[in-house]
Amino acid sequence: MADWEIWIVILVLGVATACTRSTFWLIGHRVTIPPRVQEMLRYAPACALAAIVGPDLVLGQQGELQLGLDNPKLLGGLAALGYYLWRRNMLQTIVFGMLAFTVLRLWPAYWPVFGHGA
Amino acid sequence: MSLPHRAMGAPPIPHEFDRPDPSAFRAGLQTGLPTLFGIGAWGMVVGVAMVKGGLTVWQAAGMTLVAFAGSAQLASLPLIAAGAPVWVIFATALVVNLRFVIFSALLGPHFAHLPLRQRFYLGYISGDISIALFLRHYPQSTPAPGKLSFLKGLMYPNWCAWQIGSLIGVFLGSAVPAEWQLGFAGTLAILCIMVPLIINKPALVGVLVAGVVAVLAHALPYKLGLLVAVLLGMGTAMVCEETSNKVRRG
Numbered sequence: 183m184a185d186w187e188i189w190i191v192i193l194v195l196g197v198a199t200a201c202t203r204s205t206f207w208l209i210g211h212r213v214t215i216p217p218r219v220q221e222m223l224r225y226a227p228a229c230a231l232a233a234i235v236g237p238d239l240v241l242g243q244q245g246e247l248q249l250g251l252d253n254p255k256l257l258g259g260l261a262a263l264g265y266y267l268w269r270r271n272m273l274q275t276i277v278f279g280m281l282a283f284t285v286l287r288l289w290p291a292y293w294p295v296f297g298h299g300a
Numbered sequence: 301m302s303l304p305h306r307a308m309g310a311p312p313i314p315h316e317f318d319r320p321d322p323s324a325f326r327a328g329l330q331t332g333l334p335t336l337f338g339i340g341a342w343g344m345v346v347g348v349a350m351v352k353g354g355l356t357v358w359q360a361a362g363m364t365l366v367a368f369a370g371s372a373q374l375a376s377l378p379l380i381a382a383g384a385p386v387w388v389i390f391a392t393a394l395v396v397n398l399r400f401v402i403f404s405a406l407l408g409p410h411f412a413h414l415p416l417r418q419r420f421y422l423g424y425i426s427g428d429i430s431i432a433l434f435l436r437h438y439p440q441s442t443p444a445p446g447k448l449s450f451l452k453g454l455m456y457p458n459w460c461a462w463q464i465g466s467l468i469g470v471f472l473g474s475a476v477p478a479e480w481q482l483g484f485a486g487t488l489a490i491l492c493i494m495v496p497l498i499i500n501k502p503a504l505v506g507v508l509v510a511g512v513v514a515v516l517a518h519a520l521p522y523k524l525g526l527l528v529a530v531l532l533g534m535g536t537a538m539v540c541e542e543t544s545n546k547v548r549r550g
């Protein structure tokens with residue numbers, strides 16, 4: 183993406199923030215969201231985040247599926263998920279996940295046990 | 301709602317409760333203080349992820365100052381890297397931010413009497429945690445003295461902590477070698493935001509469907525696979541909820 187295109191994306195993100203956060207401050211006293219729609223809205227963000235994380239964890243550079251033990255992102259991500267479910271602490275989870283990811287990323291180079299190493 | 305609605309275009313009703321109240325501001329600040337470190341750290345992760353995701357330092361700094369939406373910012377990074385069209389990025393950011401629509405619906409009525417411009421910027425800088433803490437303190441939307449100052453005491457420091465953390469992350473991240481792949485911290489952060497959003501079984505099913513569909517449909521042009529995944533995930537969650545409701549009713 184060209185520099186100016188990225189700046190347009192940045193402005194567009196600002197508009198998206200303003201749209202979602204300010205709308206009901208501006209019109210909230212005139213409209214109430216029906217509970218049915220509220221329930222639907224609740225599911226959307228989790229699904230969107232899953233749709234972003236999923237491919238990030240299991241797809242390689244060329245978009246090839248990597249479900250094996252030699253994918254440090256998948257294993258690091260799963261380790262982080264487990265840690266978060268256990269401790270419920272975001273910061274610790276990120277540190278732990280990055281450590282796990284880094285160890286796994288460097289691992290095969292030192293221990294050719296898992297296949298493609300030294 | 302206890303306040304009378306004013307006619308369109310009428311001057312705003314000045315409210316004695318909205319006068320600056322330093323002690324209420326301090327109370328808000330104290331309430332939010334324990335969360336500020338976490339906010340700053342989370343901002344730092346996003347800052348690092350932005351420069352490691354391919355933005356220049358200035359673009360990343362600009363994004364953090366303009367967008368002020370951590371998960372939407374992180375979500376936009378892979379899309380920018382893949383050269384997705386701007387409208388897809390916009391749509392994705394809207395969906396990721398949808399939870400704020402509900403928050404704004406909860407908080408908006410408290411301040412419906414304020415001038416338009418003030419309501420706009422207060423909404424714009426409201427973060428999840430500030431809103432949660434505010435609503436715990438003021439569950440009723442009736443006007444109360446010091447309410448506005450309390451809100452500002454929560455929101456202004458929250459905004460500052462986020463921006464300072466982010467900018468530190470941007471400049472720190474740009475100094476770290478690329479092969480450390482610090483951008484992965486952004487993915488882990490999204491994981492941590494996603495898990496608490498899985499509020500029930502239908503949500504879990506929806507998340508799994510969305511994740512799998514996004515992987516299978518990643519090759520679709522314009523990153524449409526992402527939107528397809530969100531729609532299918534959401535739809536599945538809704539169907540699950542309906543079915544389980546029917547079963548419960550017998």
